[in-house]
Amino acid sequence: MNRQFERRDILKLIGCSAASVGLFNLAGCQQTLSDSKSFAWSSEAQQIKARIKAPEFxxxxxxxxxxxxxxxxxxxxxxxxxxxxxxxxxxxxxxxxxxxxxxxxxxxxxxxxxxxxxxxxxxxxxxxxxxxxxxxxxxxxxxxxxxxxxxxxxxxxxxxxxxxxxxxxxxxxxxxxxxxxxxxxxxxxxxxxxxxxxxxxxxxxxxxxxxxxxxxxxxxxxxxxxxxxxxxxxxxxVLIEGVTIKNSPFWLVNPVLCENVTVQGIHCESYGPNSDGCDPEACKDVLIQNCIFDTGDDCIAIKSGRNADGRRVGVASENILIENCQMKAGHGGVVIGSEISGGVRNLYVDNCEMSSPDLDRGIRIKTNSIRGGHLKNLNYRNINIGQVKDAIVINFYYEEGDVGKFTPVLEDIRIENLWVEHATRAFSLRGYPHTPITGVTLKNLTFVKVDKDPIIENVANIKQSGISVNGKFVKI
Missing domain, CATH: 2.160.20.10 (Single-stranded right-handed beta-helix, Pectin lyase-like)
Incomplete structure (x- = not known):
């Protein structure tokens, strides 16, 4: 797997993704170059990063x-x-x-x-x-x-x-x-x-x-x-830096309603129930970088309050950058939810590695019509996954299913340059019949080995290009 990481780093230097080269030919690389301008990483991410400053003492x-x-x-x-x-x-x-x-x-x-x-x-x-x-x-x-x-x-x-x-x-x-x-x-x-x-x-x-x-x-x-x-x-x-955190009673790092948060270079190692690694909740301007997560639950989970209480407080998680992190065991690598009633906007995930026989999901969005949430401008790129069960999961039926009146809203979700060595499933996407999953763009995704067919329920108007599964280009 390390060879693939090195190979993708070289391809990035010339503007190509591993999804367009390797199993196929350089014609795909040329297409990637011409299309990349329309899928450029938002300058907003750099602006957010520039204004997040660790405190000095x-x-x-x-x-x-x-x-x-x-x-x-x-x-x-x-x-x-x-x-x-x-x-x-x-x-x-x-x-x-x-x-x-x-x-x-x-x-x-x-x-x-x-x-x-x-x-x-x-x-x-x-x-x-x-x-x-x-x-x-x-x-x-x-x-x-x-x-x-x-x-x-x-x-x-x-x-x-x-x-x-x-x-x-x-x-x-x-x-x-x-x-x-x-x-x-x-x-x-x-x-x-x-x-x-x-x-x-x-x-x-x-x-x-x-x-x-x-x-x-x-x-x-x-x-x-x-x-x-x-x-x-x-x-x-707020600054959390360098420490190793072990055997937490519950979630490990959980900033709530905070502004200007830096979490960097930490090592989370806790395999108990609900051992989430880092859960920013209703926070603004958050940088999570160079961290290692090896956990009994989600590695990183973005949250904003649960149900009526989340709507009462009414504060979204926004302006969050996650980069250069490593996810090992966990229920999910980078997760939105499930307590997401206040919404989330402006998430940027870049250059992360995930792999473990005990990693259940890579990119995950979990909510339902009781929790709801407006999820807007979520961006993922340059992610390498070695071994995972379900690589990309969007689930509107998490836990309670469809018994509420607060239907989730997805808007401007982008996943680009994803490389997966081995997944049980590439996709598990479950929307509602009355509210299908929309607003998602998938580009340059390579799944080298996939064991099972995807689960696709109530999905509409997904923009997609350059998706390769088991050596063949596919449409979902």
Whole structure:
């Protein structure tokens, strides 16, 4: 597969896609050159990238050891970390250093102008003890707002916050802690616990949201909703850089209602239930680059709130760039949804690699007529997929099917220069009879080996050219 990547890089230098050369001839390359002007990468992507700036911090650096932190599980560093953050914040900001060693803590709440730096050789463990994550804070769980358990690393309405470094963040999720709250999951040894089960909190929460109960009143004495790992909410100028994030209770990186977000060079390694890698939710101006995702759920999922709550808040995810990332295991590589009721617009995905026997889907859009969402100007190009089950998936029937009144709207979806070595299926496209999938352009897609026929239901007016499956040009 690496040879194919190198080959496509050479072809890109001369303006040709691997879809037009290799299995066929140079006549296809000439056609690609002449057509590329009409499918040019929007200058808007470059404009978005130019205005996303990572926050900068004063030179002041203080180690958590200066405030009493000691390595070892028996040494709770929670108060020391809290004191270090307060001290540096009171001085105008700077870096709170977690030095080499294994430290243990409860939730960490960032203040404005704070960079939490996990040094190389450092492991910051989070105790998997739910009572530590109280008192409740304002949070979102699967796109619905509530007062819930604190995220492991949390920032609320702050400016200039960061989590950086070459160290490891260890979330403590396992078959004995946090993950069993999921309930029945795959072939896991746990089942549906009659008390400690997220459905007993999730279901009434969603009912509250549908009934427009104020968020401050969405409080549960027994809350079994697993907290996300890193969740800044309503923050400006956010940076997540370099760290390795492991064994999260729930979603790993979940900025919510944030603006100017940079996620770069992180390594997400978590195989538990709902271990999404990076889920920007109702955020504006987001750059995700040079990251590795190896997860138990979606690698990257763009979200904007669920159902009535997403429509109440009414904020889309917009102006998002994803580039030079690697996706391994996961339910999907780059995903839109499923909590997408606020819509998404202006997404650009470029030069990413995906491959794993455990990668279920490459490019995926999932929604339904309860969740709805206006999905506009979504662009994907130069994507190399080694092994995947379903390469391109658009599904209007996700989970609830077609029982609502908020029909999804797709507009200006473009996929160009996609190379897939081996897929079970090239396409799974399922629209509604009353609202077929439209607004999609497919160009220069090569599927070297495909095992099964595509699933195509209620698709209309798809623009397509240069689609090769098992060595033959096809129309879907």
């Amino acid at each position: 004063p030179e002041l650096t203080k180690s958590i050891k200066d405030f009493g932190a000691k390595p070892g599980k028996q040494n709770d560093s929670s108060m020391a970390i809290r004191a270090a953050i307060a001290d540096v914040a009171s001085a105008g900001g700077g870096t709170v250093l977690v030095p080499a060693g294994e430290f243990y803590t409860g939730p960490v709440h960032l203040e404005s102008n704070i960079n939490l730096h996990i040094a190389q050789g450092a492991v910051l463990h989070f105790y998997p003890e739910p009572e530590r994550y109280k008192p409740y804070v304002f949070t979102r769980w699967e796109g619905t707002e509530l007062m819930g358990l604190s995220p492991l690393i949390y920032a609320f309405e702050k400016t200039n916050v960061a989590v950086t470094g070459k160290g490891i963040l260890e979330g403590g999720g396992s078959h004995t802690h946090w993950w069993p709250w999921k309930g029945k999951w795959k072939e896991a040894e746990w089942g549906d616990h009659p008390v400690e089960n997220q459905k007993f909190t999730r279901d009434p929460l969603r009912e509250m949201a549908e009934n427009e109960v104020p968020v401050a009143q969405r409080v549960f004495d027994d809350n079994y909703l697993r907290p996300p790992f890193i969740q800044p909410i309503r923050c400006k100028n």
